[in-house]
Amino acid sequence: MNALSISLLAALLLTINGCGEQAAGGKTEAAASAVPAVTAKELTPEEKFVETKRKAEAGNVDAQYEVGRKYLRGELVQRDHLLAFNWLTKASAQGHADATALLGNMHRAGWGTSQDYVKARELYAAAAAKQNTTAIVALGRLYRDGKGVKSDGEMAIKFFQQAADAGLSSAYYELGYMYAKGEGVVVNSSRAVEYYSKGAALGDKLSQFGLAQQYDYGEGVPHNPLLAAEYYEKAAKQGHGTSHLRLAEMYRGGDGVTKNDAKSFEHYLKAAELDDFEAQTETARLYLSGTGIPINKVLAYSWMSLAASSQQIRNTKVKINGVPVDPEKHYREKYQTELRQIEQMLSPNELLEAQRLASNWKKGNTLASSDTVAGSTSPDDKPSKQGSGTAFAVSSEGHALTNHHVINGCTELKVAGREGIVKVITSDSVNDLALLQLPGKSKDIANLNPEPGKLRQGEDIIVFGYPLDSVLSSGGNLTPGTLSALTGLGNNTNQIQITAPIQPGSSGSPVMDKKGNVVGVVSMKLSDSKMAKATGSVGQNVNFAVNGQTVKAFLDANKVPYKTGGGLFSREKSNADIAEEASKWTVLVECWK
Numbered sequence: 111m112n113a114l115s116i117s118l119l120a121a122l123l124l125t126i127n128g129c130g131e132q133a134a135g136g137k138t139e140a141a142a143s144a145v146p147a148v149t150a151k152e153l154t155p156e157e158k159f160v161e162t163k164r165k166a167e168a169g170n171v172d173a174q175y176e177v178g179r180k181y182l183r184g185e186l187v188q189r190d191h192l193l194a195f196n197w198l199t200k201a202s203a204q205g206h207a208d209a210t211a212l213l214g215n216m217h218r219a220g221w222g223t224s225q226d227y228v229k230a231r232e233l234y235a236a237a238a239a240k241q242n243t244t245a246i247v248a249l250g251r252l253y254r255d256g257k258g259v260k261s262d263g264e265m266a267i268k269f270f271q272q273a274a275d276a277g278l279s280s281a282y283y284e285l286g287y288m289y290a291k292g293e294g295v296v297v298n299s300s301r302a303v304e305y306y307s308k309g310a311a312l313g314d315k316l317s318q319f320g321l322a323q324q325y326d327y328g329e330g331v332p333h334n335p336l337l338a339a340e341y342y343e344k345a346a347k348q349g350h351g352t353s354h355l356r357l358a359e360m361y362r363g364g365d366g367v368t369k370n371d372a373k374s375f376e377h378y379l380k381a382a383e384l385d386d387f388e389a390q391t392e393t394a395r396l397y398l399s400g401t402g403i404p405i406n407k408v409l410a411y412s413w414m415s416l417a418a419s420s421q422q423i424r425n426t427k428v429k430i431n432g433v434p435v436d437p438e439k440h441y442r443e444k445y446q447t448e449l450r451q452i453e454q455m456l457s458p459n460e461l462l463e464a465q466r467l468a469s470n471w472k473k474g475n476t477l478a479s480s481d482t483v484a485g486s487t488s489p490d491d492k493p494s495k496q497g498s499g500t501a502f503a504v505s506s507e508g509h510a511l512t513n514h515h516v517i518n519g520c521t522e523l524k525v526a527g528r529e530g531i532v533k534v535i536t537s538d539s540v541n542d543l544a545l546l547q548l549p550g551k552s553k554d555i556a557n558l559n560p561e562p563g564k565l566r567q568g569e570d571i572i573v574f575g576y577p578l579d580s581v582l583s584s585g586g587n588l589t590p591g592t593l594s595a596l597t598g599l600g601n602n603t604n605q606i607q608i609t610a611p612i613q614p615g616s617s618g619s620p621v622m623d624k625k626g627n628v629v630g631v632v633s634m635k636l637s638d639s640k641m642a643k644a645t646g647s648v649g650q651n652v653n654f655a656v657n658g659q660t661v662k663a664f665l666d667a668n669k670v671p672y673k674t675g676g677g678l679f680s681r682e683k684s685n686a687d688i689a690e691e692a693s694k695w696t697v698l699v700e701c702w703k
Contacts, residue, residue: 247280262294286302286309300330318344325338336366336367342356358392383474498698499701507551513631515542523700541664555695556695557628558658562661568594573619626675626691
């Protein structure tokens with residue numbers, strides 16, 4: 111039978127099934143559809159729980175586990191460890207491995223029963239025998255920490271590896287942590303990196319955080335703040351609070367990323383919402399100072415109040431002049447002093463609002479003060495110009511490129527000398543690129559270097575942009591230099607190093623070869639103060655740009671129809687000619703907040 115015959119037969123079969131299939135009662139499907147269908151009432155989550163509990167009481171093992179789990183977590187019901195323990199015990203007695211593993215957790219923590227590591231180990235072993243990976247990892251932790259069993263690093267590694275082989279990506283973090291910290295084994299930073307890398311590749315946020323720390327501190331791998339920031343970003347996107355906290359510090363100081371107060375605040379706030387008391391403290395202080403965010407004294411008080419009452423404080427270690435001190439006493443006194451200072455700035459109504467927000471807050475939530483309460487910057491305040499950068503047109507449709515840090519946190523973007531608002535299409539914080547939509551079409555556009563991978567160290571380059579626009583020429587500035595390295599900070603292969611002087615406002619400027627083709631986008635300069643502190647001297651013209659391969663990949667990913675130079679009539683040009691051409695397709699971008 112040929113393909114045409116098969117297609118016709120398939121079509122015929124579909125037609126027959128659609129029109130002739132009998133419905134219940136002898137009616138055809140078409141006739142049956144004329145009778146109004148009775149739609150079952152959708153049960154609410156609470157009603158579903160009542161039904162699940164009824165099944166649990168009748169002896170259904172899965173229902174018993176589910177009811178126990180909900181009482182343990184406080185889902186739909188008031189958290190009750192005793193009830194959770196009773197229901198999970200019933201499910202475990204019927205051989206439910208997940209219930210057995212949870213019971214092990216309860217014995218280990220002393221929830222609903224006395225704390226008993228030996229009993230926890232027995233329960234974990236029973237669940238592990240049924241290939242429950244959570245229990246296998248828990249067994250590994252007990253052997254690592256010597257809880258309920260003699261400490262045995264080899265056994266711990268055996269269990270963690272078993273869980274990893276069974277597909278539990280978080281087990282790689284446990285393996286990496288053992289070697290990174292020397293828990294039960296001799297410290298081996300290279301092995302730690304190996305395991306963290308495997309877990310990170312599988313998307314495990316703890317492994318991503320662990321790998322970020324290795325790059326951050328140069329343990330097992332060369333110190334690379336750019337890669338550290340990349341992996342912190344990955345973990346932070348999955349809700350890892352400590353990664354948000356470290357990113358906040360990095361953006362605050364320009365460590366491995368471009369210094370950005372608004373981005374720093376964003377990460378402090380995310381970590382604060384995840385109940386990190388240090389982040390709550392810094393969020394409060396930033397709201398008070400207006401660094402990276404409009405001043406809001408009400409929210410400053412609320413976040414400081416939450417930090418002061420955090421249960422995390424008791425688990426911290428504090429030393430003053432090398433002598434350990436009581437962390438609760440240290441922090442409580444410190445926070446009470448700051449709270450009193452903020453309180454003096456608030457009206458009675460503002461103070462009540464701040465206290466209400468703090469008392470009603472739950473982990474994972476943000477805080478938002480009432481519009482009717484003072485203490486914050488008025489929403490009716492008109493935005494003002496806060497900074498500037500350079501962008502350049504890459505398509506006749508009005509697409510333009512600049513840096514992520516140029517546009518980040520801006521309420522509005524404007525192009526000097528043009529009407530209309532600039533739209534941000536997308537941005538890449540890791541590679542520090544942003545794609546803009548300029549108002550109107552672009553008659554003149556940049557040509558990208560057709561073979562950016564063939565650049566040679568020592569080649570001449572030219573940068574054209576709008577640095578220090580309030581001081582220097584409003585018509586743009588050309589600065590020549592040299593391609594001093596084919597990689598960037600920390601051997602970042604997405605960057606190049608250039609000697610052309612960089613000033614505030616140069617960010618986003620095109621870096622061009624002698625033919626006027628774009629080979630990179632100016633991104634950052636080496637901090638003089640940090641260089642002086644680290645080495646005792648100041649680096650001269652140590653600046654970095656996003657390289658051409660990364661730029662083209664970014665544009666390709668966003669389907670931007672850019673042009674490349676080269677061809678039969680391609681030739682080197684004078685700096686004057688390059689400046690004249692670049693001035694037609696580069697623009698000054700203003701950040702308004």
